[in-house]
Amino acid sequence: MALSNDWFTEICTESGSAFSLKVKEKLHQEETPFQRIEIYETNHFGTLMVIDGFIMLSDFDNFFYHEMMSHPALFTHPNPEQVVIIGGGDCGTLREVLKHKEVKRAIQVDIDERVTRLSEQFFPELCEANSDPRAELLFADGIQWVKDAAPGSIDIIIVDSTDPVGPAKGLFSAAFYRDCFRALGDDGIVVHQSESPLIHQELIRDMRNAMHSAGFTQQLTINFPQPVYPSGWWSATLAGKKEILTTFREQASRNKPFVTRYYNHDIHLAAMALPEFWRERD
Amino acid sequence: MALSNDWFTEICTESGSAFSLKVKEKLHQEETPFQRIEIYETNHFGTLMVIDGFIMLSDFDNFFYHEMMSHPALFTHPNPEQVVIIGGGDCGTLREVLKHKEVKRAIQVDIDERVTRLSEQFFPELCEANSDPRAELLFADGIQWVKDAAPGSIDIIIVDSTDPVGPAKGLFSAAFYRDCFRALGDDGIVVHQSESPLIHQELIRDMRNAMHSAGFTQQLTINFPQPVYPSGWWSATLAGKKEILTTFREQASRNKPFVTRYYNHDIHLAAMALPEFWRERD
Numbered sequence: 001m002a003l004s005n006d007w008f009t010e011i012c013t014e015s016g017s018a019f020s021l022k023v024k025e026k027l028h029q030e031e032t033p034f035q036r037i038e039i040y041e042t043n044h045f046g047t048l049m050v051i052d053g054f055i056m057l058s059d060f061d062n063f064f065y066h067e068m069m070s071h072p073a074l075f076t077h078p079n080p081e082q083v084v085i086i087g088g089g090d091c092g093t094l095r096e097v098l099k100h101k102e103v104k105r106a107i108q109v110d111i112d113e114r115v116t117r118l119s120e121q122f123f124p125e126l127c128e129a130n131s132d133p134r135a136e137l138l139f140a141d142g143i144q145w146v147k148d149a150a151p152g153s154i155d156i157i158i159v160d161s162t163d164p165v166g167p168a169k170g171l172f173s174a175a176f177y178r179d180c181f182r183a184l185g186d187d188g189i190v191v192h193q194s195e196s197p198l199i200h201q202e203l204i205r206d207m208r209n210a211m212h213s214a215g216f217t218q219q220l221t222i223n224f225p226q227p228v229y230p231s232g233w234w235s236a237t238l239a240g241k242k243e244i245l246t247t248f249r250e251q252a253s254r255n256k257p258f259v260t261r262y263y264n265h266d267i268h269l270a271a272m273a274l275p276e277f278w279r280e281r282d
Numbered sequence: 283m284a285l286s287n288d289w290f291t292e293i294c295t296e297s298g299s300a301f302s303l304k305v306k307e308k309l310h311q312e313e314t315p316f317q318r319i320e321i322y323e324t325n326h327f328g329t330l331m332v333i334d335g336f337i338m339l340s341d342f343d344n345f346f347y348h349e350m351m352s353h354p355a356l357f358t359h360p361n362p363e364q365v366v367i368i369g370g371g372d373c374g375t376l377r378e379v380l381k382h383k384e385v386k387r388a389i390q391v392d393i394d395e396r397v398t399r400l401s402e403q404f405f406p407e408l409c410e411a412n413s414d415p416r417a418e419l420l421f422a423d424g425i426q427w428v429k430d431a432a433p434g435s436i437d438i439i440i441v442d443s444t445d446p447v448g449p450a451k452g453l454f455s456a457a458f459y460r461d462c463f464r465a466l467g468d469d470g471i472v473v474h475q476s477e478s479p480l481i482h483q484e485l486i487r488d489m490r491n492a493m494h495s496a497g498f499t500q501q502l503t504i505n506f507p508q509p510v511y512p513s514g515w516w517s518a519t520l521a522g523k524k525e526i527l528t529t530f531r532e533q534a535s536r537n538k539p540f541v542t543r544y545y546n547h548d549i550h551l552a553a554m555a556l557p558e559f560w561r562e563r564d
Binding site: 019 | 285289291293296297298299300301302303304324325326327343480505507508509513514515541542543544545546548549551552553554555556557558559561
């Protein structure tokens with residue numbers, strides 16, 4: 001059955017699959033110096049942001065991704081005061097990070113200011129924490145920013161990037177992770193979105209190897225549902241300077257004083273479970 | 283972007299989303315007395331079976347569903363000797379069930395023999411256990427079969443059905459679960475596929491209520507990835523005559539003497555984790 005014109009479709013070439021959402025109208029489209037951004041109003045997934053033809057997020061289901069990119073790392077670091085988000089221009093990860101009272105400063109470094117301005121306009125819920133005095137929004141090259149950061153000055157670096165093509169490519173390299181390692185304190189953790197555990201196993205393995213060769217002693221890949229991304233199943237990979245990734249602050253997680261929609265203590269544990277097909281290959 | 287003709291697309295009306303697979307060719311199509319069955323060769327997901335326009339299974343990812351429909355229930359019942367599968371004509375669940383040495387007899391009751399014959403032809407891997415002397419393949423109405431079963435004669439009933447439309451509708455009713463309850467022994471468990479935890483929350487709640495009103499003392503909904511089904515995230519709901527569902531045979535699961543691709547002890551535990559948005563609503 002062919003879809004009529006009132007659908008937005010993203011093709012995932014490497015898996016020969018496609019995901020489509022029925023749309024009411026295209027609300028906005030622009031070419032920035034970095035990428036093409038489109039905003040749609042869908043029938044059931046709320047507002048949708050698309051960059052260079054790839055779905056970035058929808059109102060309906062972004063909570064999976066934003067919560068899992070932030071809370072597992074923040075409940076693992078013993079005292080996450082200084083957090084940096086590389087990418088993440090939609091501000092959804094920033095909002096989750098700032099739910100943690102321990103955080104003294106959260107710096108978001110996205111190369112494209114237009115992503116943030118459009119998110120403020122079309123995803124106001126995700127930008128709720130932008131005016132928090134602990135938040136700092138920078139529009140700059142994240143790779144260079146991490147290179148220039150004072151050694152040992154950051155507790156957690158969250159790499160909330162697009163896929164490893166275009167401007168995000170350098171974020172998936174050992175050179176970048178080495179700069180992260182240097183910028184992080186002794187208990188430092190970097191966490192990077194690492195695509196589909198089913199379709200992108202090669203990428204995840206390469207990322208873990210790059211993190212290891214950058215000096216991190218432990219890697220941990222967590223997985224979670226994400227309906228609008230290819231295969232509907234997504235992952236984030238954490239790397240720690242110390243071996244602290246599987247022993248998170250369980251009591252704090254159990255008693256979290258803020259609201260989430262997916263994340264909780266049991267989900268944190270569940271996200272660490274390795275499917276059998278992963279074990280075979282490791 | 284519109285998809286060209288060499289894609290198979292399934293629309294999920296209730297979520298305004300669609301999932302498509304690139305196909306090389308249609309291998310087979312027929313109308314049985316019950317439904318329309320199509321078989322495709324896809325580019326990346328192997329062979330694909332479609333019934334009445336809905337994707338049933340692909341070579342690539344059916345292991346999630348078949349393993350999670352069987353192993354959690356079989357590692358929960360203290361001694362699963364008599365297992366009945368209602369539906370499941372592709373024989374993938376039967377194969378998983380028969381991996382358990384304790385099983386003395388596994389009866390598969392599908393209303394449409396053609397599903398099984400086509401599975402033997404196009405999905406031979408799933409039919410590997412069909413010649414196991416413990417397997418019995420019946421082609422009959424599963425609702426009537428359970429009604430006629432001797433009271434207390436079955437340990438586990440697995441309802442491996444299509445969506446609650448057409449011939450499968452009666453399988454989602456309290457009347458059917460009452461017949462299951464009667465046919466099950468004291469430690470009896472019924473497990474039924476219960477659609478997407480994100481999109482079909484109403485259906486899951488109705489199913490749990492129907493199971494409860496049929497006499498089952500405990501219900502447990504487990505979740506797992508399933509890329510070819512709407513939202514890419516799926517569930518099964520177990521109901522127990524006794525409250526044994528959360529304390530499964532962990533040691534046996536840890537030492538399972540057979541190969542799986544998704545299921546293992548950690549995944550069993552992980553599948554029981556309730557997302558925060560489910561807790562709010564319960």
